Structure formats: C-alpha cells, structure tokens
Amino acid sequence: MRASGPFKYASMSRRAALTAAALAAMVAVAGCSGGASGGAAAEGDMAKGAPEGAKVTVVEYASVTCGVCAAWQAQVWPEFKAKYVDTNKVRYVFREFPTSPQPVAVAGFLMARCAGPDKYFPVIEEIMASQPELLGGAPPRQVLLRIANGAGLSEEQFAACVTDEEAIKAMDTRIKAALDAGVTGTPNFFINGEKVSDPSMAGLSEKIDAILAAS
Structure with missing residues (x-):
C-alpha cells in the first residue's frame, strides 16, 4: 500500500531518512512476506504475557505500515491475546521491522517507544488501525502527531523522538539483527x-497447545 504524494517529515532527521533508504534496498516488501529466523531474547524486545524463559515464546516481526500485519492485529490478536497472553501461557515478543514506506514506519516505531513501555503496544495498535488514513493520502506526519498527542506526547516531544540519534541507532541494530537472521519481510x-x-489462530494454537501439553 502506498500513499499519494511524497512523505516528508519536517522533524525527521537525515539519519532516519538514511535508515529508511538502506532498508528499502535490503528488505523485500512485496506484499509482506519473508525469511526465517530464531526467537532468542534480544535487547530492545517489547514483550507481553509470560516472563522471559517461558515454555512458549512467540516472536512476531511486523511493521506498522504492513497491511497484512494490521489485518492480523485486527482479526487474530484479540483472541490470541485472550487465550495465551492474558493468561501468561505464552510470552509474546514484538520486533520492529519497518516496511514501505519506511520513513513512516521508522517514525511510527520511534514515537511508540517514546510513549513509554505502558503505552507502546496501544500506540502500535493505533498506528496500524490508522493505516487507511496514514497510507491513503493524508499527511503521514499529521496522522502520527495526532496519535502521539493521544499518547501524551507534545509536538516538541514527537519531533525529538523522530530525531533521536541514539534511538535510531538502536533501531538500526535491531533491524540488522533481524536481517542477519534471515528476516526479509513482514509479518513473520x-x-x-x-x-x-500458518499464523492464523488455528495454526498458532495447533503448535502452541502441543508444546504446552508436552511434559
């Protein structure tokens, strides 16, 4: 999915733009599909549910600009969360993997992290739910700023978030780790x-329930 017109961020640093350009060259984003990777704990992981070391860990590589990711979030996540995450049967780990348009995805992820651990997942969900607007022609910065404001961030804080060199460097490290592991798209x-x-509820449940039932 692509929005009409250029994606320009008055408050996005050149470093973030370079990150996006590098990703555009490295990441296959033809409809959100990709490679294979492991799921050991990594620095910067955002997780919910059971603590680290749980019997079952589910890792999702996703992008806030990936339509398939948004569909999974809307259609599968509520049931998955209720059955496995809220009950602490599973440790769910979300890993950021920005896909086209990368500048929008990078800015969204940076802003979600600035919102804080307690608001990270709600912000991610709100960005995904706003994809029709975000990628359908509305100014991306305007949409993201509105979400940031809703999470308690001022315009100045939002601007600082998407120009934070250390945060961008940390995201680079996480993305490179995913690429090194063979991830080439989302969702994985x-x-x-x-x-x-098969990341449907039935497909996930089949594998998870078998592991949980094993001694």
Missing part, C-alpha cells in the same frame, strides 16, 4: 525459534 512469526507457516 516464530514459536520457540521455529518459523510458523
């Missing part, structure tokens, strides 16, 4: 390090 799901070919 892994259960205890094994790639999942």
Whole structure:
C-alpha cells in the first residue's frame, strides 16, 4: 500500500531518512512476506504475557505500515491475546521491522517507544488501525502527531523522538539483527525459534497447545 504524494517529515532527521533508504534496498516488501529466523531474547524486545524463559515464546516481526500485519492485529490478536497472553501461557515478543514506506514506519516505531513501555503496544495498535488514513493520502506526519498527542506526547516531544540519534541507532541494530537472521519481510512469526507457516489462530494454537501439553 502506498500513499499519494511524497512523505516528508519536517522533524525527521537525515539519519532516519538514511535508515529508511538502506532498508528499502535490503528488505523485500512485496506484499509482506519473508525469511526465517530464531526467537532468542534480544535487547530492545517489547514483550507481553509470560516472563522471559517461558515454555512458549512467540516472536512476531511486523511493521506498522504492513497491511497484512494490521489485518492480523485486527482479526487474530484479540483472541490470541485472550487465550495465551492474558493468561501468561505464552510470552509474546514484538520486533520492529519497518516496511514501505519506511520513513513512516521508522517514525511510527520511534514515537511508540517514546510513549513509554505502558503505552507502546496501544500506540502500535493505533498506528496500524490508522493505516487507511496514514497510507491513503493524508499527511503521514499529521496522522502520527495526532496519535502521539493521544499518547501524551507534545509536538516538541514527537519531533525529538523522530530525531533521536541514539534511538535510531538502536533501531538500526535491531533491524540488522533481524536481517542477519534471515528476516526479509513482514509479518513473520516464530514459536520457540521455529518459523510458523500458518499464523492464523488455528495454526498458532495447533503448535502452541502441543508444546504446552508436552511434559
């Protein structure tokens, strides 16, 4: 999905733009599909549910600008969360992997992290839910700023978030780790390090329930 017109961020640093350009060259984003990777804990992981070391860890590599990711978030996540995450049966780990248009995705992820751990997931969900507007012609900065304001960030704080050199460097490190592991697109799901070919609720449950039932 692409929005009409250029994506220009008055408050986005050249470094962030370079990050996006590098990703554009490295990441295959033809409809959100990709490679294979493990799921060991990594610095910067955002997680919910069971603590680290849980019997089952589900890792999702996703982008706030990926339509398939947004569809999974809307259609599968509520049931998955209720059955496995809220009950602490599963540790769910979300890993950021910006896809086209990368400048928008990078800015969205940076802003979500600035909102704080307690608001990170709600912000991610709000950005994904706003994809029709965000990628449909509305000024991306305007949409993201509105979401940032809703999360308690001022315009000045938003501007600082998307120009934070240390935060951008940390995101670079996380993305490179994913690329090194073979991830080439989104969404990608892994259960205890094994790639999942069917991320539907039925497909995930089949594998998760078998592991939980094993002694």
